[in-house]
Amino acid sequence: MVLQKRLDYGFNGYQVPHIPRATRSVRRRGIIKRKADGNGTCPFDLLATVAGKLLGEGESSPDSTGSVKGKEKGAIVKDEKVKEAEDKSLKEKSYTEGCYERGFFISELVSQAPVVNRSLSELPHVQNDTISRPASASMSSDCSEKLLFAKQFVNGESSEEHENFCSKTEREASGCGVFSSCTLDTENDKQMKIELSNKAKVLTDKGTAISSSKFPDVWDKKPSTLVTSDENVKLSLSTYPAPSRSFPVIRNDVKLAYKDDDENSGCTQPSTPNKASGAAPRVRDRPIKKLLASKYWVENLKSDDEGHANSGGKTMHVYYNRNIGYKRDGYKQQRSQRDFPFKKRKLFKCGSFSNSDGEMSTDGISSSPKNDLHGNASGSSKASSGGCAAVGTSVFSGGRPFLRPGDSHVKFRIKSFKVPELFVDIPENATIGSLKRTVMEAVTAILGGGLRIGVVFQGKKVRDDNKTLLQTGISHDYKLDALGFSLEPNPVQTSQPLGQDCRSCVLPYETPQPLTRCPSPSTVIHTGIHQGRSDDHTGTSLSTFLESDHESAPSPHYAALEKISANSRALVPLTAVNAEALSAVPLRKPKRSEATQRRIRRPFSVSEVEALVQAVEKLGTGRWRDVKLRSFDNAKHRTYVDLKDKWKTLVHTARISPQQRRGEPVPQELLDRVLTAHAYWSQQQAKQQMKQPSETYLLL
DNA sequence: ATTAGGG
């Protein structure tokens, strides 16, 4: 499978109302960085894998020292940071939304197509359309192109299956695809192979099949039915293209409203109460520590597909990055999540996508230029253009490709995935390397975060993860109009219970002001429809959810398209407030990677500790500058902040058991002195406060 | 520039 990553970077053409940047940009940058660093833990393996391989791995450029360092920290997730990052993503997205899309394309393989790596320009209208979008400068990263072949092995029942697509047997996809290698810039030739263990299933929105373990509570995993057959579905990237037809993909239009943390988002506060309420311990409810940072994606649905009254905006709280932070040690993370689901979940809670389906939009991109008939072209163009779409889609064609009789394998290649939104804001004087890193981080954040893979077949979404490819109709001999994969908001975040809370929170922001985000004529085209989201899923069980979704019903491509267009308009509105918030958020922060290197770590030696203790004993805590002058005046690298921090850690160290201490052991004697001194000075400090309550206390 | 704390 090849990923052609198209990144538009919004510098040049994209005109955004300028808004003062947030002052805290620096910090955010840091956040982002960390996020980017994380690899590996994705909600869904497939996605995760892809993202990880494509984005994370191999990305470490030599120059990104900072990044590397960042990894050290990576293990530690900072909720706040994550949130912020996510928020940022959201902001960016909304920001960008409707204006142009950035795409991540996995190009479809055409069997005949000789060219492995296609330049964007080569892409069919749709893609081109996107690319050509005004204002968006598209950068195509040369991602390695890989072909993805899905191969379905015939199981013993194959004959039966052939006859009847709907075999009773349900297979689950137990395996996750593994991409052997995929790096953005390098190793273009590598192939990615996805193997689904026996009983491969089509992963649907539920995404349960895929690493459900990571999000245990979110989805109820159905007990998978295991088939003993040896059949495997293998998706491998191959280099040769398969003929594919494009099918129209429908994309939902989602409006994202971003709310800055600084403005106490309603979400934040409300959420807390909820938590207390004991509402379902869903992720969402979790109050986020600093909700402030949380952003929301607000989806304003004026009308659903059916033309229902607008459901109101849907709020999606997206925390794309949440995972990233944890990635570093997936093991731990997972464990922790299980043990303390909420804890980690917190991050997500607000990030849940309330949109009913969770699948926001799918963009269809037809691989072959020819298939316009079905409106593919239009559909695709719309999709692609629709910067507004919340989610990226991929299109690929299934090729009927090489099927040998008796060989029930389905081979297809994902031509591309679009990354919903990436907004890059980077100084002109930034280096290319930093730009790359920045983009990479953004992409990683998005992919690593709450995305899941959606499968669209013949114009309709395949929601049942338990279905086999055959049951779904995807067989080696299927007509292959279209098999599409889409990147969708991760359902996890959408836990029902939470949804309302978040939503309510969001509401304020959702002010229905028409925002002309997508001024370009193409806007209409861009807008996607909100698929399947007609009903409010809140409270709906997942399964129900799936069933209820009308989308599941096979619908003609074009029908879907129509819907899309209709809905699209409604979605557009964004609150001015939101806009500002967004604009205010610093999108990118190249700084850290380049200039601001983290200082090297310099553990305090025992002698230093001794000096510190002695100084503090005499001067007390709170006079770090004096301490510095007194005992570390020569140690240029020791700032008073360092000394303060060291004291802090010393106190902590002294309080924990020796077994828990790490690093060069500090003599117990010193630690005892630390505690003594700390206690003494703390007492002194307390006394001081008692003496001069000052006006401050009067208030009470 | 410092101080205090959270991360």
Next chain:
DNA sequence: CCCTAAT
């Protein structure tokens, strides 16, 4: 150690 907020 970093990052911020508050002094």
